[in-house]
Amino acid sequence: MIKVLILEDDPMVAVLNKQYLKEVEGFELAATANSFHGALEVIKTEDIDLLLLDIFMAGKDGLELLQHIRKKNEWKVDVILVTAADDVDSIQTALRYGAIDYIIKPFEFERFNQALTTYKEKYHWLKKQNSFKQEELDQKILYQNKKKHTSLPKGLTRNTLQVIVNAILEKGEEPFSTEEIAEKVQISRVSVRKYIKFLKEIGLLGERMTYGSVGRPVYLYVNKELTKSTLQHFF
Template identity: 50%
Template sequence: MIRVLIVEDDPMVAEFNKRYLEQVEGFQLVSVVSSVNEALNLLEKQTIDLILLDIFIPGMNGLDLLLLIRETGMKADVIFITAASDMNRIQTALRYGAVDYLIKPFEFDRFNEALSAYREKFMFMKNQHVLSQKELDRQILRKNPRVMAEELPKGLTQGTLQIIWETAQSMGGSPFSTEEIAGRVGISRVSVRKYLKFLSDMDALYVQVHYGTIGRPIYQYKYNEAKENIIKKFL
């Protein structure tokens, strides 16, 4: 679960943010505070992955808090939720490393989009230690977004996909190879490789490439829980 801190001095807005957060899977609200000092005290005691942060807070403002987080090396990420819509503050927030910026008032769809994108990146970075340029561009830098398939590629069947997908899920967070899946499901490695490529193209599997001293590189896969819903429509 992604641990979240809400920093908002308006109780009504804080409650809305809390209710919105409850509707997005994968997040756990740790606390709601109304000032930078309260936030800093909590950050010293607990691990926080993501802060939903207002700029207009009495005393030190949200930009001050983000700067302190960066200067002190805290690892919490920040999504601003604020009425501040002037370019100067927006640029400052982005330069300090805010991962997203929502201008009040906003709809739940925009909130859900911001949190879902963060969750996907968070889970990807948690499970990867080394990236290829392709993975960096697509998953982190968000370059060259691809059009996802709407139907199974020719030669793949729904039944076999379900067997391989369920087998991949059963591996949990453990990496696995084409050979391991082929051995478990009793299908040829050539066929399994086609299904694993489709699943990795859909980002439903993480791919890790290991280069040995001789021979071909070894591909290993990991189940990507954040993309589970994307595959359901093919099953």
């Protein structure tokens, strides 16, 4: 398991980050902290693999902690920024000090999941290697190639995709669930879920996770770039 430290001084955001972390397989929350010194004590005493780091907080900020970690060069901690800081200086400073990803608040679970999943793949792949060939390094670490879908995945059909897309487009900018679309098009939730997953994977739908009255996560989807023209080559 990849051990994670969350540094976040906003209690509500810290809870959200912890909930999101639970949804991504392969990660374990080692500790949370709400200050520079609190996080530093955890890093000194525990084996932390990944730090989810906020910038804005009272006292010394997150970038100062990142710089301190790198200058000391004692702790092998990877860092992903999760912060409202969207200015160029903060982003450049974080990247110069080795941040492996940068998530700007507010963010959706999809972006969080993407960052951690990508990190997990690299983390485990590096653990298995002693040396690299340039092609392997480029593909796995430096220039990861994203698969471009030129045809529908096995099991999906053009006609059903078109029906589901039409139903989603009717929702406009309103968030929707798999169940809502399944009820509207009279297709099973399992089937609809496959099509929504495909549309999310190619970047046309966004995903949000909320918690219902019984505490279970509920996934809602929003239209990001979905139009009939963006899927024209599938019809």
